[in-house]
Amino acid sequence: MSYTLDQRQLDRIEDILKADLVDNGVRCVFLIDMAGNIITNLDNGEKQHDIYSLAALAAGNFGAVSAMAKIIGENEFSLLFHKGKKENIHFNKISSEFLLITIFGNEISLGFLRMKVAESVEQLKEVLEPLVPGAGG
Amino acid sequence: MAFINLKNKVIQVKIVYYGPGRGGKTTNLEYIHRRFQDRIHAEMVTVKTHGDRTLFFDFLPFDIGLIHGYQIKVQLYTVPGQPKYNATRKLVLRGVDGIVFVADSMAVCRESNVQSLKNLQENLAAYRKSLVSVPWVLQYNKIDLAEQGIPVLSVEQLERDLNRGFGRPAFPASALKGVNVAATLKKIISLAVTSIRDELM
Numbered sequence: 001m002s003y004t005l006d007q008r009q010l011d012r013i014e015d016i017l018k019a020d021l022v023d024n025g026v027r028c029v030f031l032i033d034m035a036g037n038i039i040t041n042l043d044n045g046e047k048q049h050d051i052y053s054l055a056a057l058a059a060g061n062f063g064a065v066s067a068m069a070k071i072i073g074e075n076e077f078s079l080l081f082h083k084g085k086k087e088n089i090h091f092n093k094i095s096s097e098f099l100l101i102t103i104f105g106n107e108i109s110l111g112f113l114r115m116k117v118a119e120s121v122e123q124l125k126e127v128l129e130p131l132v133p134g135a136g137g
Numbered sequence: 138m139a140f141i142n143l144k145n146k147v148i149q150v151k152i153v154y155y156g157p158g159r160g161g162k163t164t165n166l167e168y169i170h171r172r173f174q175d176r177i178h179a180e181m182v183t184v185k186t187h188g189d190r191t192l193f194f195d196f197l198p199f200d201i202g203l204i205h206g207y208q209i210k211v212q213l214y215t216v217p218g219q220p221k222y223n224a225t226r227k228l229v230l231r232g233v234d235g236i237v238f239v240a241d242s243m244a245v246c247r248e249s250n251v252q253s254l255k256n257l258q259e260n261l262a263a264y265r266k267s268l269v270s271v272p273w274v275l276q277y278n279k280i281d282l283a284e285q286g287i288p289v290l291s292v293e294q295l296e297r298d299l300n301r302g303f304g305r306p307a308f309p310a311s312a313l314k315g316v317n318v319a320a321t322l323k324k325i326i327s328l329a330v331t332s333i334r335d336e337l338m
Binding site for chain 2: 002003004005006007010011033034035036037038039050052053056057059060063064067097
């Protein structure tokens with residue numbers, strides 16, 4: 001099964017990510033699906049990453065952690081956070097099909113980031129939920 | 138599950154190389170990476186164990202150019218072939234648009250080929266897909282071993298074991314020497330892109 005996003009939908013997604021995350025100091029943000037496809041990515045222009053590899057690994061990583069959750073009797077772990085010395089990665093599930101990944105430095109607190117990500121996710125759900133049948137929640 | 142970006146006119150297509158352990162899935166990707174260096178700007182990503190076996194997957198993205206005005210970005214994945222890694226194999230299949238089943242032509246691998254194909258069918262069923270609904274091709278790898286006196290299965294035997302009732306395109310190949318590696322890849326990309334087009338029309 002394939003799905004499509006048009007210019008209006010992608011512009012809306014980028015507006016949400018820019019206003020909530022990039023303008024608040026996040027270095028790089030990307031929206032991917034669980035197959036590892038990149039839907040959109042934005043950054044603050046400082047660093048270029050190999051985003052296709054990052055997306056494939058992120059989808060695999062999230063899938064692996066979800067499978068671990070099921071083994072221990074949890075339905076899912078809806079967010080993940082990896083802390084580095086200078087860079088950190090935060091993963092937040094949007095629905096069963098989509099994942100939001102943010103890369104940020106130590107100048108942003110995790111609490112603030114989580115709040116901003118949560119705000120973005122609510123808005124993104126409205127755009128994404130009609131796309132893939134059964135992907136809501 | 139291909140994603141079509143109408144704004145940038147990009148289609149992302151996910152191709153998975155599946156098959157028994159040590160069958161040559163990673164070797165296919167390594168050959169493609171070397172052969173198409175001018176088009177592949179990214180490094181191949183591999184998640185391996187210390188013993189150099191694929192633990193999670195290998196990943197190789199590249200652009201194949203424009204089709205009907207759309208830029209096609211192909212993402213190649215392999216799965217770990219060893220039976221114990223079924224959980225990760227299943228994860229990699231998520232959203233697959235096309236599959237290359239890499240069978241090992243060595244006579245001793247006859248049973249593991251059949252088991253791996255059966256495992257593929259079971260894992261596809263978890264995503265409500267099947268070998269009828271997903272585009273796929275077969276590659277009978279390691280045919281060159283016959284020259285060294287190692288017993289290999291005949292193409293007819295492999296067809297009977299793996300392709301009976303399916304009638305999919307099949308390629309006798311040597312991933313190590315690059316024989317029919319590109320032909321296999323071209324075929325699966327063509328089938329996957331046609332399938333996505335048909336679905337959208």
